[in-house]
Amino acid sequence: MKRAVLAFLLTCIAFGAALEATSPPAAAQPQARNMTQPAPNATQGTAGVGAAAAVGAPQMPVDTAPAATPNAPLPGESETQDALPEPSSGAQDLYESARGDLLQIRMLLKNGRTQSTVGSGFLVGTSNLALTNYHVVSQMALDPAIYTAEYIDTDGNTGPVELMAVDVLHDLAVVRINRNGSGFFKVPEQAVRLRQGQRLYSLGNPLDLGFAISEGAYNGVLTRSFYDRLIFSGPINSGMSGGPSVTASGTVAGINVSRRRDGESVSFLVPVKYAQELLRKVAEQPAPPGDFNPLIGKQLLAHQAGMVDKLLEEPLTLKGMGQYLVPVRESGEVRCWGRSNARGAVYSVDAMSCVMQSAVFVSDVQQTGNVAMTHQYIRSGTMDPMRFATLASDNFQVNNLGSTGDPRLTKPFCTERFVHTRSLPMRAVTCVRAYRKFEGLYNFTLLTASTDASQSSLQSRLDVSGVSYENGLRVTRAYLGAFGRSGRR
Amino acid sequence: MSDQAQAPASALWRGPWTIETLARNGEVLHRHRVAALPIRMGRAYDNDFIVDDDYAAAHHAVVEAGEDGKLRLRDLGSRNGIVHRGRRIKDALAIDGDTVVRMGHTSLRIRGASHQVAPELVDRTMHGWEGMLPGGAGIVLAVLAALLVAWLTDASNDLERYAQFPAAAAGIGLVWSGLWAFGNRLFGRRARLGRHLFIYGCALAALVGVRLLASVLAYAWSLEWLTAYASHAAVATVAVAVYFHLATVTPQYRRRLRLACGALAVLASVLILGGNMQRHGRTADELYMPVLLPPELRASPDVPVADYMKQVEAMKREIDEERGGTP
Numbered sequence: 001m002k003r004a005v006l007a008f009l010l011t012c013i014a015f016g017a018a019l020e021a022t023s024p025p026a027a028a029q030p031q032a033r034n035m036t037q038p039a040p041n042a043t044q045g046t047a048g049v050g051a052a053a054a055v056g057a058p059q060m061p062v063d064t065a066p067a068a069t070p071n072a073p074l075p076g077e078s079e080t081q082d083a084l085p086e087p088s089s090g091a092q093d094l095y096e097s098a099r100g101d102l103l104q105i106r107m108l109l110k111n112g113r114t115q116s117t118v119g120s121g122f123l124v125g126t127s128n129l130a131l132t133n134y135h136v137v138s139q140m141a142l143d144p145a146i147y148t149a150e151y152i153d154t155d156g157n158t159g160p161v162e163l164m165a166v167d168v169l170h171d172l173a174v175v176r177i178n179r180n181g182s183g184f185f186k187v188p189e190q191a192v193r194l195r196q197g198q199r200l201y202s203l204g205n206p207l208d209l210g211f212a213i214s215e216g217a218y219n220g221v222l223t224r225s226f227y228d229r230l231i232f233s234g235p236i237n238s239g240m241s242g243g244p245s246v247t248a249s250g251t252v253a254g255i256n257v258s259r260r261r262d263g264e265s266v267s268f269l270v271p272v273k274y275a276q277e278l279l280r281k282v283a284e285q286p287a288p289p290g291d292f293n294p295l296i297g298k299q300l301l302a303h304q305a306g307m308v309d310k311l312l313e314e315p316l317t318l319k320g321m322g323q324y325l326v327p328v329r330e331s332g333e334v335r336c337w338g339r340s341n342a343r344g345a346v347y348s349v350d351a352m353s354c355v356m357q358s359a360v361f362v363s364d365v366q367q368t369g370n371v372a373m374t375h376q377y378i379r380s381g382t383m384d385p386m387r388f389a390t391l392a393s394d395n396f397q398v399n400n401l402g403s404t405g406d407p408r409l410t411k412p413f414c415t416e417r418f419v420h421t422r423s424l425p426m427r428a429v430t431c432v433r434a435y436r437k438f439e440g441l442y443n444f445t446l447l448t449a450s451t452d453a454s455q456s457s458l459q460s461r462l463d464v465s466g467v468s469y470e471n472g473l474r475v476t477r478a479y480l481g482a483f484g485r486s487g488r489r
Numbered sequence: 490m491s492d493q494a495q496a497p498a499s500a501l502w503r504g505p506w507t508i509e510t511l512a513r514n515g516e517v518l519h520r521h522r523v524a525a526l527p528i529r530m531g532r533a534y535d536n537d538f539i540v541d542d543d544y545a546a547a548h549h550a551v552v553e554a555g556e557d558g559k560l561r562l563r564d565l566g567s568r569n570g571i572v573h574r575g576r577r578i579k580d581a582l583a584i585d586g587d588t589v590v591r592m593g594h595t596s597l598r599i600r601g602a603s604h605q606v607a608p609e610l611v612d613r614t615m616h617g618w619e620g621m622l623p624g625g626a627g628i629v630l631a632v633l634a635a636l637l638v639a640w641l642t643d644a645s646n647d648l649e650r651y652a653q654f655p656a657a658a659a660g661i662g663l664v665w666s667g668l669w670a671f672g673n674r675l676f677g678r679r680a681r682l683g684r685h686l687f688i689y690g691c692a693l694a695a696l697v698g699v700r701l702l703a704s705v706l707a708y709a710w711s712l713e714w715l716t717a718y719a720s721h722a723a724v725a726t727v728a729v730a731v732y733f734h735l736a737t738v739t740p741q742y743r744r745r746l747r748l749a750c751g752a753l754a755v756l757a758s759v760l761i762l763g764g765n766m767q768r769h770g771r772t773a774d775e776l777y778m779p780v781l782l783p784p785e786l787r788a789s790p791d792v793p794v795a796d797y798m799k800q801v802e803a804m805k806r807e808i809d810e811e812r813g814g815t816p
Contacts, residue, residue: 081729134612141737247672251509384643385783390641411770412809415800416777418711428794429777430801434812442808451791454783468804473798476516481794 015462090248094201095213098122098250099154101181104205105132105161106241107139110148117364120243120256121151123181129282131187131275133257134166135172135361141166141173141292142363142437147247151177154211156226164288165281168299169259169360170227170274171370173242174282185244186251191273194218194230194253202234202256212240218253222268223332226307226358226369229268230254236267244270247301297438300360300466303369304441307358308464308471311371316482321350321377323449324424324458327482328354328373345393347380360466366408368441368466373479375460385454392457396449401431409433409443418451423484425451430476435466444472446479458483503604506552508538511589511596528552528599530592531565544569544593552584552599559583559666560599562590602605614740624683627666631658631780634694662689673738684737692730704780707739709788717773721758728754 101123106115119136123129130151139147140163149161164174194200198218207210216234232245236259243256254269287293311334317325330336337352345466356371378395401412414431427449435441443465450458460483464475506528512517523537530538533547540549546567555561563581564570570577572591584590586600635658639650664744666685676681707715732750736743762772769776 024563126595139647345732346644384783387641387643389782391644391782392781393779394642394644396781400775412776413804413808413811414777415797415804416713417797418789418791418798419785419794421794421796425787425791427781427795431776432801432804434808436812449781451781451787452784454785457781473802476801477794477798480797 021317036244066189069231087412091201091213091215098184098203101184102203102211103130103151103153105136107151108148108150110146118208118239119241122185122244124187126181126183128176128180130174130175131255132179134168134171136242137163137173138363165278166292167278168296169303170270172275172278174278184250187275188251192251192253196220198255200245202236202245204240204256206237206240209238224357226333228271230271232267232269233265235265293437300438300441303360304467304471307369308467308475312478320486322374322456323485325484326375327479327484333357347383350377370465372463377458379456388455396459399449401445408436419485421481427451428480440468442472445474445475509598526554540595542593542595549592553680555583555765620683623687627686628659630690631662631693636696638697661690665689669734677738681737685734688730696723705786707778708780709784709786711789713778716778717775719759720774724754724757
């Protein structure tokens with residue numbers, strides 16, 4: 001019966017909270033981009049929008065706009081939604097000569113040998129090495145005890161696949177199979193020079209429907225992402241990941257990797273230069289590593305070092321929000337979005353969120369190496385201080401710091417304190433979680449709230465994922481120390 | 490104890506005698522007075538005490554003066570016999586004023602006129618505080634608490650909630666107190682709805698007050714554990730309320746009720762701690778204190794960022810231990 005009273009109280013509080021529906025700007029929930037990896041549950045085809053549409057594929061929250069502005073095309077990422085012309089005779093010839101070296105790569109569950117994901121790949125030159133995406137073979141790299149892989153070529157022949165090397169940061173992998181290529185796909189020693197508008201042909205096995213070639217145009221290098229990506233204005237669908245994009249002569253320009261979900265035929269390729277580097281590494285190594293996890297951990301550590309250096313290479317920019325100065329970083333890799341949310345005459349919320357587009361795909365449930373910062377400025381001219389305090393407290397409660405049941409991360413550990421920067425008293429909460437599989441990597445979350453005013457509240461959140469403890473501290477210190485008051489009310 | 494034990498002879502054995510039929514919990518259901526010994530008991534109408542029980546014989550037992558100065562209860566050859574402390578008595582049983590025997594489905598005891606009764610209890614019941622007055626006060630308290638919650642959590646100037654919250658508080662209070670009043674009527678003969686409503690109102694106000702107080706104290710002096718373990722204060726409040734409800738129903742067992750409520754509260758707290766541990770890997774209710782209050786309520790000094798960062802740095806050891814602990 002005691003519970004009844006408790007339940008009632010909770011109901012009251014929950015009810016109150018529900019009525020408010022303050023809808024705080026979610027901490028930069030970036031819009032998902034489709035890793036062109038197929039969904040094992042095949043409700044494909046129909047779910048899509050438009051011709052290039054796919055499919056519930058694993059998603060990657062990079063590259064993107066905040067959820068509020070779904071369809072705003074970024075400058076330079078304009079839409080190419082016109083219907084593509086019929087494949088030219090060039091495409092037909094190209095496919096005929098390329099099909100012998102084109103592969104579909106399937107991840108199989110060792111128990112029962114059912115496929116979990118499928119992607120594409122291609123034999124390099126006349127060797128028995130094939131290139132594909134890391135995210136196509138990630139399961140095998142992370143859990144070799146559970147997953148294995150096989151290839152199928154265009155004639156339906158199958159064979160085992162052996163993982164040779166991975167490059168998590170650029171999303172590349174090299175595998176070895178039991179036959180040699182015909183030499184059609186040439187991975188050049190030097191970087192390929194491409195001109196904007198140049199025709200490229202993308203090959204692969206879209207949606208596990210069958211091998212296909214699609215035609216599009218090269219449209220420059222994506223500057224927003226942390227690592228170079230080529231923009232390919234042509235359809236790339238789930239399952240074509242790891243397939244080659246070649247020029248008319250068969251020179252590989254890039255490897256299919258992803259597409260923009262909110263765009264039409266805006267797809268991305270990994271530049272071939274990274275594939276060259278990886279192939280060189282494979283040539284040097286005597287044998288493939290037995291366990292890829294430490295290797296992946298090392299690559300992620302290298303990534304975070306570069307990322308944090310880049311983030312902190314110059315002091316954070318200070319922007320004014322009401323009477324407060326908030327730190328942000330605005331550069332090519334970090335995009336900020338603002339939003340205002342006036343709630344009638346009672347109170348209003350201005351939000352700003354910045355995301356560094358540097359997330360790295362580790363597995364379909366884990367991305368890392370990302371930085372996101374959000375500021376919310378809540379103010380009210382009419383609310384009583386205690387009432388405003390309740391509103392601010394409600395808003396300061398963050399529930400999505402992750403569950404404890406997560407096998408990839410430890411439970412969050414938090415430290416809270418009332419601190420003061422040079423000019424602003426604040427409440428600071430830092431929560432840290434460690435990666436279980438990758439030693440030395442942590443997720444940092446910093447939550448702050450100003451404590452200087454009774455009718456306005458500045459609440460910020462900083463998420464840095466996949467960093468070393470020192471770098472986590474560095475970013476937290478730089479960010480926390482930058483807050484201040486502008487003197488302007 | 491009764492005084493019959495020391496009675497020297499049958500000189501003290503004076504009537505009239507009172508036969509008390511008891512309920513299972515020891516309450517007297519019925520009293521019957523008999524002027525003189527022997528007392529014949531049974532279902533038949535020629536008995537001195539007629540036992541209304543289908544499981545009693547027509548002439549079931551007789552009570553006589555024994556030679557040792559005690560009363561003797563003798564079975565008259567009934568089929569179901571007489572049971573004392575779970576055992577059927579063979580022939581006769583010496584009884585005093587506290588001996589309870591069962592014949593058939595009827596429990597009874599026999600007391601003489603000289604039986605000593607317990608001293609009267611000190612009456613702490615406020616008899617004026619019954620009925621409409623405390624009931625009204627309870628409802629008013631509950632409504633005020635609900636209004637306070639409605640106002641504090643109102644972020645949209647929504648007037649509807651100022652009707653909904655009090656209505657819910659009053660409605661739940663009526664149902665809750667009504668159930669207690671029903672129990673009270675059942676076990677304590679009077680409903681005392683007003684008293685129960687008053688207890689409910691106080692408990693609700695206390696719950697809100699405790700929560701607010703914890704938040705204010707925690708914020709003012711950086712006592713984050715206060716809000717982290719606030720649910721235990723709520724449990725204690727509810728336990729106290731339940732104790733008062735129970736004490737209203739059966740005022741004579743206050744000590745036992747106190748122990749029982751205390752034990753229940755401890756059990757609930759342990760369950761909360763265990764549940765938190767299982768779900769979040771920590772005993773606290775929350776990961777961090779989300780409470781933000783006006784700056785005037787802050788009493789402790791803030792620390793510089795550098796000090797705070799040292800604290801964050803120190804956390805690494807703990808995390809690495811956790812990481813290594815469970816691979």
